[in-house]
Amino acid sequence: MKTAIVGAGAMGQLFGARLQLAGEDVTLFDTQQRTIDALNSSGISLETEKGTEHVSVKARRAEDERGPFDLFVVFTKGFHTRSAVESVQHLLGPGSVGLTLQNGLGHAKILMEFFGPEHTVAGVTDFPADLEAVGRVKSSERGSVRIGSLGPQGHADEVAQAFNRAGLNAKVESDVRIPIWEKVAFNAALNSLSAVTGKVVGDLAKSPDARALISAVLAETRSVAASEGIDLSVERVGGAVESAFANHAAHKTSMLADLEAGRPTEVDFIGGAVVETGRESGVPTPVLETLCRLVRIRTAN
Structure with missing residues (x-):
């Protein structure tokens, strides 16, 4: 899937690197030009128990990109969720899927306003992500992702398949709440x-x-x-x-x-x-x- 990571902090960089290393087409979106420039220049180095892997990535401001994207993974702080999704609204296509793995409650409701219940997926992850510097993430192989569709015919299964190809240990839950x-x-x-x-x-x-x-x-x-x-x-x-x-x-x-x-x-x-x-x-x-x-x-x- 053509994937947009919305919010290039520690978790965004971790998931962006994992998916890019697995061969997915990933773009990271952020509002900080310093972060964007560093990622485009140096890529992401991901350190785990298995060693350090490096991957080149694309980073952009949302207004500088054209869509559509298949999957949007939102990793902003909760108080930025609405403005973040609004910033990428022009990149949504008729089949675009929105996924929130953010901490807390209420994010899925915001995504459903833009993607609709059938195209909104929510979940949690316990992967650690320590950002030692922009483009340098320390994490672990021990972690998982638990997701579920919010509509009766959702897209959690295909998201989980993409994540599992990237070693993100995803499981689809019958009741993700x-x-x-x-x-x-x-x-x-x-x-x-x-x-x-x-x-x-x-x-x-x-x-x-x-x-x-x-x-x-x-x-x-x-x-x-x-x-x-x-x-x-x-x-x-x-x-x-x-x-x-x-x-x-x-x-x-x-x-x-x-x-x-x-x-x-x-x-x-x-x-x-x-x-x-x-x-x-x-x-x-x-x-x-x-x-x-x-x-x-x-x-x-």
């Missing part, structure tokens, strides 16, 4: 608490108080998900949290990194979205709501 909400629960707990306390993952693991708050957030998120007809597994999410504690102790969450860099956070698309959904359904989320308010206070400062 479950892995999406489970990742939201994971991020709502770890990202919010890390951002409020300024602690990395390993520090949270050592604190009984942090563990108690994480358990409370997971329980609240499960209750909200249940009100939406989604059977979220606290045990599975808790296992993922323990895995993060054991294997990524030095990791600084993206929300904490954004705060320290003075950038906007995605709190309203992760924990904040859970709180809002709970409010609409009559499900209280006092612990998570307090953490989100504290993140916003830190952002305002």
Whole structure:
């Protein structure tokens, strides 16, 4: 497929490199000219346990490109989703498919406005991606992609096939809302608490108080998900949290990194979205709501 990666950050560069290495026709779109120039000049070097692979890539501003593209994979921050999809609207064809693998809730609804339910795919990924510099990505072979179509006759299968050719370990889910909400629960707990306390993952693991708050957030998120007809597994999410504690102790969450860099956070698309959904359904989320308010206070400062 002719594939557009919308947002050439760490995840965009990881997936762009993987797909290009597998022989797909990939273009990365970004708004930062410095990023575009670096990618066009030097390509992407991808480091994993197997070593380092290098691939040349194409990077553009959306307004400088002509379409159509078959697949659009959106990797922007949540607050940029609508403007990002609007920027590539002129590149959509009648059969174009939109895919969101972004953190949080609400992105698929935006994509459906542009692509339609039959041509919108949503999902999650747990592949790590650390951007050491533009065009230098450190990742792992251990990761997966879980996706599902949002229309009754969607395109998740063909997207998964392309991803699997690229070694991205994609699986099509019968109800993709479950892995999406489970990742939201994971991020709502770890990202919010890390951002409020300024602690990395390993520090949270050592604190009984942090563990108690994480358990409370997971329980609240499960209750909200249940009100939406989604059977979220606290045990599975808790296992993922323990895995993060054991294997990524030095990791600084993206929300904490954004705060320290003075950038906007995605709190309203992760924990904040859970709180809002709970409010609409009559499900209280006092612990998570307090953490989100504290993140916003830190952002305002």
